[in-house]
Amino acid sequence: MTRGPRRRSRLLAAVLALAAALMALAAVPAATAATTATVYYRAASGWTGANIHYAPDGGAWTAVPGVPMTPACTGWYTRTVDLGTATGAQVVFNNGAGAWDNNNGANYRIGSGDVTVAGGQVGAGNPCGGDEAVVYYDLTSTGWTQAYLHYAIAGVWTTAPGLAMAEPACAGWARLTVPLGSAAGLTAAFNNGGGVWDNNGGSDYAIGAGTTLVSDSEVTADAADPCEAAEPDTVAPAAPTGVTAAVNATTVILSWTASTDDVGVTGYRLTRTSADGTVTRTTASTKFTDANLDPNTEYDYTVAAYDAAGNLSPASGSVTATTGDAPPAAAGGEMLGGDPRQDPIYFVMTARFYDGDESNNRGGAKHETSGNADYDDPMFRGDFSGLIERLDYIKALGFSAVWITPVVLNRSDYDYHGYHGYDFYEVDARLESEGASYQDLIDTAHAKDMKIYQDVVFNHSSRWGAVGLETPTVFGVQDDQWGDFYDDYNPDFAYDGLSVEPNSGRSYYNGDLWSTEEPAGNTCRNWGTPTGNYSSEGWTVYNCQWPSPTSGMFSAANYHQCWIGNWEGEDARSCWIHEDLADFNTENAAVQDYLIGAYEQYIDMGVDGFRVDTAVHIPRVTWNRVFLPALQEHLVAKYGVEKAQDFYIFGEVAAFVHDRWNRGSVNHSAQFYTWQERREYSADDVAAAIEQYDWENAQGTENQPTSDNAFLDGNAYHAPDYSQFSGMNIIDMRMHMNFGEASNAFFNGKDSDPWVNDATFNAVYVDSHDYGPNKSSTRYAGGTDAWAENMNLMWTFRGIPTLFYGSEIEFQAGVRIDCGPTCPLAETGRAYYGDHLEGTLAVSDFSRVDSATGAVATTLDQPLVQHLQRLNEIRRAVPALSMGQYSTENISGGIAFKRRYTDADTDSFALVAITSSATFTNIPNGTYTDAVTGDVKTVTGGTLTATVSGQGDMAVYVLDTALTDAPGQVGDDGPYLS
Numbered sequence: 001m002t003r004g005p006r007r008r009s010r011l012l013a014a015v016l017a018l019a020a021a022l023m024a025l026a027a028v029p030a031a032t033a034a035t036t037a038t039v040y041y042r043a044a045s046g047w048t049g050a051n052i053h054y055a056p057d058g059g060a061w062t063a064v065p066g067v068p069m070t071p072a073c074t075g076w077y078t079r080t081v082d083l084g085t086a087t088g089a090q091v092v093f094n095n096g097a098g099a100w101d102n103n104n105g106a107n108y109r110i111g112s113g114d115v116t117v118a119g120g121q122v123g124a125g126n127p128c129g130g131d132e133a134v135v136y137y138d139l140t141s142t143g144w145t146q147a148y149l150h151y152a153i154a155g156v157w158t159t160a161p162g163l164a165m166a167e168p169a170c171a172g173w174a175r176l177t178v179p180l181g182s183a184a185g186l187t188a189a190f191n192n193g194g195g196v197w198d199n200n201g202g203s204d205y206a207i208g209a210g211t212t213l214v215s216d217s218e219v220t221a222d223a224a225d226p227c228e229a230a231e232p233d234t235v236a237p238a239a240p241t242g243v244t245a246a247v248n249a250t251t252v253i254l255s256w257t258a259s260t261d262d263v264g265v266t267g268y269r270l271t272r273t274s275a276d277g278t279v280t281r282t283t284a285s286t287k288f289t290d291a292n293l294d295p296n297t298e299y300d301y302t303v304a305a306y307d308a309a310g311n312l313s314p315a316s317g318s319v320t321a322t323t324g325d326a327p328p329a330a331a332g333g334e335m336l337g338g339d340p341r342q343d344p345i346y347f348v349m350t351a352r353f354y355d356g357d358e359s360n361n362r363g364g365a366k367h368e369t370s371g372n373a374d375y376d377d378p379m380f381r382g383d384f385s386g387l388i389e390r391l392d393y394i395k396a397l398g399f400s401a402v403w404i405t406p407v408v409l410n411r412s413d414y415d416y417h418g419y420h421g422y423d424f425y426e427v428d429a430r431l432e433s434e435g436a437s438y439q440d441l442i443d444t445a446h447a448k449d450m451k452i453y454q455d456v457v458f459n460h461s462s463r464w465g466a467v468g469l470e471t472p473t474v475f476g477v478q479d480d481q482w483g484d485f486y487d488d489y490n491p492d493f494a495y496d497g498l499s500v501e502p503n504s505g506r507s508y509y510n511g512d513l514w515s516t517e518e519p520a521g522n523t524c525r526n527w528g529t530p531t532g533n534y535s536s537e538g539w540t541v542y543n544c545q546w547p548s549p550t551s552g553m554f555s556a557a558n559y560h561q562c563w564i565g566n567w568e569g570e571d572a573r574s575c576w577i578h579e580d581l582a583d584f585n586t587e588n589a590a591v592q593d594y595l596i597g598a599y600e601q602y603i604d605m606g607v608d609g610f611r612v613d614t615a616v617h618i619p620r621v622t623w624n625r626v627f628l629p630a631l632q633e634h635l636v637a638k639y640g641v642e643k644a645q646d647f648y649i650f651g652e653v654a655a656f657v658h659d660r661w662n663r664g665s666v667n668h669s670a671q672f673y674t675w676q677e678r679r680e681y682s683a684d685d686v687a688a689a690i691e692q693y694d695w696e697n698a699q700g701t702e703n704q705p706t707s708d709n710a711f712l713d714g715n716a717y718h719a720p721d722y723s724q725f726s727g728m729n730i731i732d733m734r735m736h737m738n739f740g741e742a743s744n745a746f747f748n749g750k751d752s753d754p755w756v757n758d759a760t761f762n763a764v765y766v767d768s769h770d771y772g773p774n775k776s777s778t779r780y781a782g783g784t785d786a787w788a789e790n791m792n793l794m795w796t797f798r799g800i801p802t803l804f805y806g807s808e809i810e811f812q813a814g815v816r817i818d819c820g821p822t823c824p825l826a827e828t829g830r831a832y833y834g835d836h837l838e839g840t841l842a843v844s845d846f847s848r849v850d851s852a853t854g855a856v857a858t859t860l861d862q863p864l865v866q867h868l869q870r871l872n873e874i875r876r877a878v879p880a881l882s883m884g885q886y887s888t889e890n891i892s893g894g895i896a897f898k899r900r901y902t903d904a905d906t907d908s909f910a911l912v913a914i915t916s917s918a919t920f921t922n923i924p925n926g927t928y929t930d931a932v933t934g935d936v937k938t939v940t941g942g943t944l945t946a947t948v949s950g951q952g953d954m955a956v957y958v959l960d961t962a963l964t965d966a967p968g969q970v971g972d973d974g975p976y977l978s
Contacts, residue, residue: 098667137149138216151178152186241256249295298320357385666700765801870977
């Protein structure tokens with residue numbers, strides 16, 4: 001049985017009405033001497049209002065979003081709150097439209113009296129008495145595009161980087177107003193938000209009341225407003241010249257000479273004309289890669305420059321390019337198909353699983369400093385050869401789907417995990433071997449009736465950009481400090497991660513990335529000048545030496561230009577997470593085409609599904625109207641409508657909270673991504689993303705769609721409705737966060753299920769390569785009995801059970817999962833697993849081992865392995881446990897539920913009790929057999945009691961139906977199920 005067709009439908013045209021319910025504070029009785037706090041909050045720029053959401057110490061929180069604050073002096077809001085008998089409170093703030101300031105998850109802690117909260121710091125007093133400092137910072141003197149003011153009043157500093165200077169100002173200036181309260185002035189330093197500082201040579205700046213200008217390290221006090229008489233910019237840039245076009249198959253690479261302007265060129269507009277019409281693109285660079293064009297087609301291009309005022313230059317002279325033949329298609333393959341819920345998932349980090357070919361092992365630049373060399377453990381150690389060799393081990397455990405980390409060519413100092421994609425069209429050579437290519441892995445898995453789910457990244461590239469889209473040049477200098485760091489350029493060598501560049505002797509060669517001389521068309525500001533910062537060795541760090549969204553190193557067309565400041569705010573979807581993860585501008589058509597073209601080729605190779613990394617960092621509307629429809633269209637063209645639905649897409653929407661909604665932000669909650677849009681938005685993808693964010697957060701958590709797709713109607717299975725399904729399923733973050741114990745995961749998981757389009761398709765895991773339960777930084781260490789109980793729930797409750805490699809023997813239990821290159825991989829949860837897999841192995845079927853010797857025999861003899869093998873047998877034998885809807889109605893007991901699945905040939909009904917006994921009432925009469933013990937119960941009065949005796953034990957009573965007999969006892973008695 002496959003899911004019904006999930007075609008892209010038009011969104012609702014009518015805007016749903018917003019119902020706002022304001023909670024009034026209860027008045028304090030006159031006889032009570034209540035404690036109060038008058039809170040002054042400095043809101044982020046762009047907020048048009050502020051709410052305070054608080055809980056007095058020992059008391060309850062206000063209802064989300066809290067109570068409104070009133071405007072105080074410039075930039076400040078205030079509210080007096082009643083603390084009752086408490087002497088303090090926890091507080092967080094929001095703008096009423098989904099943007100929160102919760103002190104990076106720690107909340108703010110305040111006392112009574114006058115309290116200030118600004119720039120991440122809690123202070124005391126009334127900031128709105130006394131004078132104000134109006135601070136202007138000259139952006140042109142530093143070449144910055146934005147500025148932050150990091151300041152101290154009475155010795156109390158804001159949290160770095162400080163406050164954005166985003167008040168209205170004229171071109172070239174950034175402005176911020178700071179109330180001084182009773183102070184006479186402030187101490188200040190400035191930065192660009194990306195690590196570049198101006199702190200007056202280490203002395204900081206002294207700024208008093210009134211208007212102050214800071215320009216080129218000079219402070220002008222009591223100054224005139226520099227923007228009062230600013231002349232409007234009406235002069236257009238000069239037309240670009242020297243436009244050239246180079247053709248590579250169906251890609252055109254354009255370049256031109258930079259334009260000039262009296263104020264400054266902001267970007268370029270390209271116009272492409274062909275027989276199909278005219279298309280425009282924009283870029284901040286003097287280069288542009290136009291990919292995935294039609295083969296053997298003539299295209300005509302012109303380029304115009306524009307400035308910040310919107311003045312557009314005349315068009316350049318035109319250049320014509322004719323594309324060549326389409327690149328030859330890969331040999332390809334076909335996915336297996338079938339309902340993905342029938343396939344339990346084993347998750348491996350390919351480079352850390354099993355080493356089948358030592359010749360492709362690579363330690364990289366951090367081999368020595370990370371400590372990996374001390375363990376003779378190169379980061380790239382496992383490979384496709386090893387995975388192919390040990391697919392039978394995974395099959396022996398009973399898994400029929402393997403989730404592997406990204407396969408595309410990576411590039412960074414520590415890229416074994418695959419999430420630093422550099423060339424999305426090439427498979428990383430460090431994973432492949434002769435006779436063990438990626439295609440060989442897919443084909444071999446399919447021959448064993450096992451699926452391959454490929455981890456894919458749409459949100460970001462490596463720190464060095466993406467080949468075929470944009471790869472920036474960075475500054476480097478071969479001096480006494482950095483001389484050994486930068487390699488000489490070798491025009492005859494192409495980086496592939498594996499090949500060793502002959503001059504440097506390095507596979508991690510970087511000579512193609514850097515230049516001491518500023519390249520033509522460079523957009524990175526302050527090229528090669530010292531930043532004022534120093535490396536850990538004390539070496540001078542230069543501008544344009546390291547990736548940054550605010551340096552101009554990357555074009556605004558292809559990459560976002562900011563750092564994330566609020567993980568539950570809009571900027572979490574449009575800013576960088578880390579310097580190694582250059583954030584794609586996924587609302588740009590060229591970026592969209594690049595990524596879609598890349599991942600279509602892996603569909604053509606026959607992969608069975610995609611696990612989507614960092615899905616929450618791309619707006620849902622972009623997924624829903626660009627990426628997901630494009631993938632579906634390609635799948636339908638390859639497989640037809642019905643089989644295309646079997647391709648399993650499950651997204652990582654990381655919401656590290658225990659609640660149903662992620663701190664009140666629907667846009668950052670996992671279930672949100674399973675739905676189509678409910679209204680139309682702007683045709684412009686950037687505008688649409690913001691419109692969608694604002695509109696959905698304004699609807700609030702109570703006005704989100706719900707579904708009964710996962711739930712039985714009494715005891716009856718009903719046809720699910722996928723008409724509003726987005727096409728993306730999710731990793732079950734709610735259960736993951738609450739898997740400290742199985743009962744907590746169970747009750748929290750089912751609490752979220754009505755808001756998921758169909759929770760039976762959730763990927764469910766306890767821990768992963770990132771976190772353990774409750775955002776623990778260590779691999780799960782709850783004990784063997786607790787693991788057995790967790791597995792009982794995962795393999796019988798709704799969702800697709802997913803296990804991180806090695807958890808079947810509690811591998812690295814309690815060990816920190818990841819510490820980057822600051823410690824050896826052998827001392828982390830990402831340690832090499834191959835030592836446990838040595839020996840011979842013969843497998844006849846899922847969960848069935850014919851023979852085994854050596855270390856792998858010892859591994860397969862572990863109690864959790866045997867438990868896991870039997871759980872997989874039971875799940876395969878009872879269709880209700882994999883594909884069924886569920887209910888907890890008319891059941892008394894702890895972890896207990898009933899499930900049913902029905903199609904034309906199947907009617908499977910099961911009662912499950914885990915850890916403790918349970919009684920099921922109002923169930924169908926008939927004969928039930930426990931798949932665990934073989935116990936038979938005949939029900940005549942609609943009631944059955946399942947007796948279960950402790951952690952790791954369970955009962956699965958299966959009803960004989962007209963279409964499907966109960967299987968009887970499934971598998972042999974084991975360490976937990978007997």
